[in-house]
Amino acid sequence: MPIYRDENIKNIKRNDTNIAILMFFNIIDFILIGLIVVLFYLTMPVNSTKVLFIPKGSTSNIISHLNKSGYEMNALDEIIIKMTGYIQSGWIDIDQTRLTKMDFIYKLISSKAALKTITLIPGETSYFFLKKIAQEFSLSEEILTKIYNEHAYKADGNILADTYSIPIGMKEDYIIFYLFSQTNRKYEEFSKKIFGVYDKKKWYNYIILASVIQKEAATTNEMPIVASVVHNRLKKGMRLQMDGTLNYGKYSNSVVTADRIREDTSSYNTYLNAGLPKDPICAVSLDSIKAAIFPVKSNYLYFVRDNRTGLHKFASTFEEHQVNIQANVGVAKTYTKVKAVETQIDEEAQNIMKTDISNQKPISIKDLFNNIN
Template sequence: MPIYNNETDEIIIKKKKTSKALVIFNIIELFLIAIIVILFYVTIPLTSTKVLYIPKGSTNNIISYLNKTGFEMNIVDKVILKNLGYIQSGWIDINENKLSKMDFLYKLTTSKAALKSITLIPGETSYIFLKQLAQRFNLSEEKLFEVYDKHAYKIDGNILADTYSLPYGMKEEHMILYLFSQSNKRYQALSEKIFGYYDKRKWYNYLSLASVIQKEAASIDEMPIVSSVVHNRIKKGMRLQMDGTLNYGKYSHVKVTAQRIREDDSSYNTYKNVGIPKDPVCAVSLNAIKAAIFPVKSNYLYFVKDNRTGLHKFSNSYAKHINNINSNRGVKKEYTKIKNNEDEIDKEAKTIMQSDISSQKPTSIKELWGNVK
């Protein structure tokens, strides 16, 4: 009897071991099958736009949104995403049209904000720039103008001429406030470097002068010379009489005619008004600001564009100015932008533009603003 009992026990033990091994094998098999299925699933090809909008919210809400937009997400995606990390919201740059499901899920958690660049060209007006901004970022032009007018310190010049990389999906108010903020930081930093402090009212006086220079100068090296003409004319009580100041706002690219000069009663009409316009004419570059603050020393009062070079001929008398105008007659416009003979004033202007501004002494422009309240 005991022998038979031992044999029975051994059989039972063997059966238990076999059953346990079978269970373990089945579990391993199921696990491997699951891994194979998941591996197959995450390698499924997927098509997406390069730039994708992801709403704010929980993972469940985002998956629900992606399902509605045709990405066919499920619980597997939810588990993978929760293990990968935080899902980016807003417009993100996937940077690929065709990728695997796993690559797509990974990019949802790692892609950076989708950015688009726009350049505010030196000399361009805010009126034109806001229209370009609306078109490029698919924004409301009316709303952009409304927000701009609400927050602008001056009619123009509130945004520094530069290239800006802005995210998709930024609303009109956020975009305008961002551009104002970034420009003001740049203005403040430059002012503190030159003057040691930032006086916004005083700074915008310089911006108004810089905008005249920006509109009139044919090159960066000419800017300090044009600046000197402005200073010299005003010190003598002469009107500036510069066409560029009438290329403000919507008239940015409109040819100035005798009729415009007669009919325009704005402060931008320097044929009628003495001094600088009370608001900047346009967006300005840092170079134009530098020239406004550091004009070259000259006795020039007039300038006219040279048909041969596209640069300006400067003079200190009306008679010489008329001779320079007459010398253009019959001369084909080539605009080489090359000045073969540089005088001392030309060299000084170049030195100003190439020097470190912190080592230069600013010129006072107090006398230029007698007509500006």
């Protein structure tokens, strides 16, 4: 009887051992199958742009963002990423347009895109800025111009004068969309700060005025004064008759001649047409926008550049203006660069310019609406 019991115990132990061994190999098989599935999954092809923007946020939020952007990402990707590192925010240099899922995840974790800065100078036109982008980033000027024209809200003024950091390798359409979105974000932010709302149509009327100011003012100090001249002339029904409005597009840096004034039939010609042009002339700065919204109160209707300083002399009457013009007769241009000194203006204007604009009431844009061609 004892012999039988011992034998039975041995059989049970042997069975337990066999079961344990079987379970061990089953687990190994399961792990191997899982690894094979994961390895197969990681070799699946992924199509991507050469550079990719990743917003700040948790891994889950970034995965969601990538899915919305057309990348098929799931919980397995999230687990792999969390096990191997974390996704960097900002621009990512993917480098290739077709790669494996493994390479794509590796790029997300490790590859910051190389950035290159480019500056849009206040007063420059999109015509020349697109040429500059094409040259510095080795892109097609024709494609840039085509995409710009297809998506621009106005002929110009769609890109704020500023310095931009752009990833090397970004294609033409992405660069244009990036510049437009960055500008629109800043326009909206500035508009809400002043008016509490952002009405794009109304805002661009200010951009039109700001572009005239940008082209005409010699310094930032002069901008609110030039703005007052524009407003005063519009209120009196006078044509602006400003050379700077003819420095649009490819004529940005051209000398305005009598022939140009006679022959240019565009809405930019404020010698020929009453009111403001229908489009901004150029890229504007925040300073010129501020001047357009908060001009000084003055009686000025005229201004002329002083050949000695490069600054403008302002006048309230045509007779005063003629005296300022005569002061330039026989005087050669002696300045090489306009010094940012305060322009000589009346006491009232000086006091207004020194006040904080946050305490000022924005001017009504009714006159602007009625004076756009």
